[in-house]
Amino acid sequence: MSPRIExxxxxxxxxxxRQKRPVTPAMARIRRHxxxxxxxxxxxxxxxxxxxxxxxxxNGAGKTTLLRAIAGVFAADEGRISVSGRxxxxxxxxxxxxxxxxxxxxxxxxxxLAGMSRRESRAGLEGIxxxxxxxxxxxxxxxxxxxxxxxxxxxxxxxxxxPSVLLLDEVHEALDHEFxxxxxxxxxxxxxxxxxxxxxxxxxxxxxxxCRRAFLMKDGTIASDAxxxxxxxxxxxxxx
Amino acid sequence: xxxxxxxxxxxxxxxxxxxxxxxxxxxxxAALSQSDLRARxxxxxxxxxxxxxxxxxxxxxxxxxxxxxxxxxxxxPGLSLACAVIPFQLVMMAVVNALxxxxxRRSIIANMAFPRIFLPLASALTETxxxxxxxxxxxAMMVVYGVPPTLDTLWLPLVVAVNVAVAAAAAxxxxxxxxxxxxxxxxxxxxxxxxxxxxPGLVALEQITGQANSLVRINPLTGLFxxxxxxxxxxxxxxxxxxxxxxxxxxxxxxxxxxxYRIEQRQFAKVxx
Numbered sequence: 423m424s425p426r427i428e429x430x431x432x433x434x435x436x437x438x439x440r441q442k443r444p445v446t447p448a449m450a451r452i453r454r455h456x457x458x459x460x461x462x463x464x465x466x467x468x469x470x471x472x473x474x475x476x477x478x479x480x481n482g483a484g485k486t487t488l489l490r491a492i493a494g495v496f497a498a499d500e501g502r503i504s505v506s507g508r509x510x511x512x513x514x515x516x517x518x519x520x521x522x523x524x525x526x527x528x529x530x531x532x533x534x535l536a537g538m539s540r541r542e543s544r545a546g547l548e549g550i551x552x553x554x555x556x557x558x559x560x561x562x563x564x565x566x567x568x569x570x571x572x573x574x575x576x577x578x579x580x581x582x583x584x585p586s587v588l589l590l591d592e593v594h595e596a597l598d599h600e601f602x603x604x605x606x607x608x609x610x611x612x613x614x615x616x617x618x619x620x621x622x623x624x625x626x627x628x629x630x631x632x633c634r635r636a637f638l639m640k641d642g643t644i645a646s647d648a649x650x651x652x653x654x655x656x657x658x659x660x661x662x
Numbered sequence: 663x664x665x666x667x668x669x670x671x672x673x674x675x676x677x678x679x680x681x682x683x684x685x686x687x688x689x690x691x692a693a694l695s696q697s698d699l700r701a702r703x704x705x706x707x708x709x710x711x712x713x714x715x716x717x718x719x720x721x722x723x724x725x726x727x728x729x730x731x732x733x734x735x736x737x738x739p740g741l742s743l744a745c746a747v748i749p750f751q752l753v754m755m756a757v758v759n760a761l762x763x764x765x766x767r768r769s770i771i772a773n774m775a776f777p778r779i780f781l782p783l784a785s786a787l788t789e790t791x792x793x794x795x796x797x798x799x800x801x802a803m804m805v806v807y808g809v810p811p812t813l814d815t816l817w818l819p820l821v822v823a824v825n826v827a828v829a830a831a832a833a834x835x836x837x838x839x840x841x842x843x844x845x846x847x848x849x850x851x852x853x854x855x856x857x858x859x860x861x862p863g864l865v866a867l868e869q870i871t872g873q874a875n876s877l878v879r880i881n882p883l884t885g886l887f888x889x890x891x892x893x894x895x896x897x898x899x900x901x902x903x904x905x906x907x908x909x910x911x912x913x914x915x916x917x918x919x920x921x922x923y924r925i926e927q928r929q930f931a932k933v934x935x
Contacts, residue, residue: 445842446929448922449842490772493773493774494775495772495773495774495931496931496932509775513772513774514769517769517774518769519769519770520697520701520767520769520770522701531693531694531696531697531770532770532774534689534693535690535774536776539686540689543693
């Protein structure tokens with residue numbers, strides 16, 4: 423079965439208490455004076471095999487929320503979203519890394535959480551060490567890593583889980599030139615092999631190289647869904 | 663590069679734990695507990711030393727209390743105390759660990775989907791490893807007081823299993839409290855600690871007289887403590903109520919809080935924002 427992502431009337435809502443702290447719906451029932459806001463509302467789209475989509479739009483438009491909904495990190499509060507394919511997500515520089523653990527320990531944990539057995543995950547550790555280029559730092563706690571090193575580790579761990587749906591949120595912007603090329607090559611090979619890449623960020627040059635299609639996100643909705651060049655032209659023209 | 667075995671479609675918002683094989687559950691629990699262990703207790707020989715010294719220090723303080731400050735120790739007071747303090751520490755530490763279970767893994771929860779239903783269970787398993795090291799104290803106390811193991815000591819694995827079940831069940835509400843009411847964390851810890859003093863922790867049940875003897879039996883920790891004393895100190899099998907009452911309490915906690923946890927875990931990432 424080919425990888426695909428389908429959303430029908432997708433909505434993701436956030437609930438806040440009186441002090442504007444996010445709360446779960448169960449807590450909202452107990453606490454009084456709660457308010458809510460939709461992070462995404464009424465999203466309908468379909469992304470199929472060999473597609474690469476850029477999410478563009480201003481901060482707070484819903485790009486990260488949509489990536490997290492696709493990754494299964496946020497639950498749909500309205501409508502539905504379905505994803506087929508093994509998802510690999512790097513949605514923050516710290517993406518899935520525990521600072522107290524070493525690079526090796528983090529990579530082992532991420533592999534198992536991504537769906538591999540412990541044996542498979544352990545077998546890939548030397549490959550992750552090599553691809554990440556972390557050298558001796560691979561066996562040191564992540565708390566001492568720079569942002570670039572964390573992104574390298576996170577991406578290399580994802581790579582090992584052989585995702586057919588790759589989700590990237592601005593993290594490639596923290597990478598040096600050499601590893602950024604590696605990320606782009608990997609992303610392109612996923613698309614060439616029939617996978618899907620969804621990337622968000624503000625580095626238009628990188629997104630243009632990676633993606634042929636784009637969603638212009640605005641106030642939690644998809645304002646435009648078209649070829650990358652058309653969407654960015656519209657977005658940049660409308661930007662203040 | 664793309665995965666050769668593409669899984670069936672799934673709704674990312676649905677709980678993925680429903681389709682897990684026993685092998686996958688084992689791998690997940692092992693990976694979560696191992697990472698938890700390293701994040702909380704560090705690495706190397708110092709970790710083992712801490713686990714060994716901790717229960718000695720705890721029991722030592724109470725031992726001074728019941729043998730010198732207020733002598734009500736009964737037979738082998740050190741062993742009797744260890745039979746309460748060590749199982750209590752497992753429950754206590756599982757709760758303390760679970761209170762921070764979501765916070766500790768916030769970066770993972772915000773980045774990827776995985777069966778979050780196992781987070782509290784992994785917290786309890788992490789503390790079970792520390793607890794295993796603490797059992798050495800009981801062996802040491804048996805040697806000190808000259809209490810030999812009997813055939814009834816073979817009940818110990820069952821008693822430990824009930825102990826772990828209580829700790830794991832308590833970890834689910836603790837995880838939710840840690841998320842819902844983080845400001846009440848110290849209160850939650852004090853509440854669990856109070857349960858120790860409302861059970862025959864410092865003195866055995868047979869030394870508590872009158873109505874108090876009946877009342878403390880309501881506390882599920884009472885059965886647990888007395889079960890340890892039966893198999894390790896008195897050399898007799900545990901009474902049925904000593905195991906069934908704590909087990910029933912654990913089942914009640916799970917029946918109430920597991921469904922709530924199942925619903926709430928879908929919202930964890932939003933609260934961590």
